[in-house]
Amino acid sequence: MGRVTAVTGSGRGIGHAIAAGLAAAGHDVAVLDIDGDAAAKVASGLVEQHGVRAVGLAVDITDPAGVARAVEEVTAALGPIEVLVNNAGVDVIKPFVDSTEEEWARIVGVNLLGTIRVTRAVLDSMIERRWGRIINIASDAGRVGSSGEVVYSGTKGGVIAFSKALAREVARHGLTVNNVCPGPTDTALLDQLAALSQKLYDSMAKAVPMRRIGTPDDIAPAIVYLASDGAGYVTGQTLSVSGGLTMA
Template sequence: MGKLDHKIAIVTGAGRGIGRGIAEKLAAEGAVVVVTDVDEQSAVHTAKELGGGSDRHVGLRVDVTDRACVTAMVTAVTERFGRIDVLVNNAGWDKVGPFVDSDEADWDRVIKINLYGVLNTTKAVLPIMVGQGHGHVVNLGSDAGRVGSSGEAVYSAAKGGVIAFTKAVAREMARHQVTVNCVCPGPTDTPLFASIGGDNPKLRDALTKAIPLRRLADPSDLANAVAFFASEEASYITGQTVSVSGGLTMS
């Protein structure tokens, strides 16, 4: 028996990286997982790889910045499964560089994906959870949003918004028995991390030495925390922000 048996869970940005790790963990704990990603092929492939039969899990192309697309996905999920028990807002994107040299077009993309994406999916799912009288929302923030990160000013701002949004919505939803919590990754060994400089051996070595536990996070480390917040074990925890960073940041 898994802690998420028979739960219906949506995970955004789950085609690879942290999102895929989360999808794998939720499936292993018994959930039926709706894998969404802007890359349809990766979403479908990940869903098939989760096991449990060819049609147990679902892979869908979803652009979290497109409200109509998000609404259509949520409608399709409720029509097929009848409810949504868990929403994991994981989809994200970043471009690293000094703020003074940044391109305003990149600001828009960072904020649309990392902040508006969370607003769009949460707005679409919460009425369903309210109607059910239960649900768990887990937002992926970032330690960049808690303490700031050089070269990631706009990303830090967007993730800081996610953290604050988590707390506010948790207050609004508590009377409906819907919990809302935030998991903040530190440096994590993912394709996105590699694309923004994480494949530089000197950077990886410096980060590893700075982390008290002396390693980068693996997607499974984040997935374990998300699975806890998505389960009934965390039914009395809401509005909380947890850093999964090997001790890199502490508060």
């Protein structure tokens, strides 16, 4: 059996690609998503394509009881979670002055507090076993800022800082905590940008030194590496996978 790995927000997009990449590397995967049907479909595909164990569960990471229940169900089905990928995230692309309190609360609740909540739910077990990998999907928006994504940028900056501080606390227990920052990637989130301004979308693509928007499959290998035994001496780091758009 491979490492038991949980990936939040893995019913589609980057999360789906991460789950598939980890399954291809031999991980048993818990596909966690607010859309339970999508999670179940992805999990079934992983079993069929890669011959690993997988489960798909509906979970809202803003719900503490739901998170606790999901961790219990994964543990019962696959075993204790050894690798956690906090991928679930939301955004609303618009000028900050046009955004609302409700939108702020949702973005902070999912991107920052959700990441913290799921991490806390698996941490004791990892510490007890003295092995664990926590990989948070952040964003270069949290390092350099992004127009139209002010609160989102704030949450991703918070995820990066949270990861660095946690990495210091848990390193002595054999755990690593790292961030991966995808660049502009062909997902539903980026579709928001195209709907807001096709000109801005096209300009972003041209700004990438590799002259293309990334794909979810471009992101997954970085997570597979950080989840591996070979990354055991890498912690507290933030890796951009952006085609060179941001070199921070």
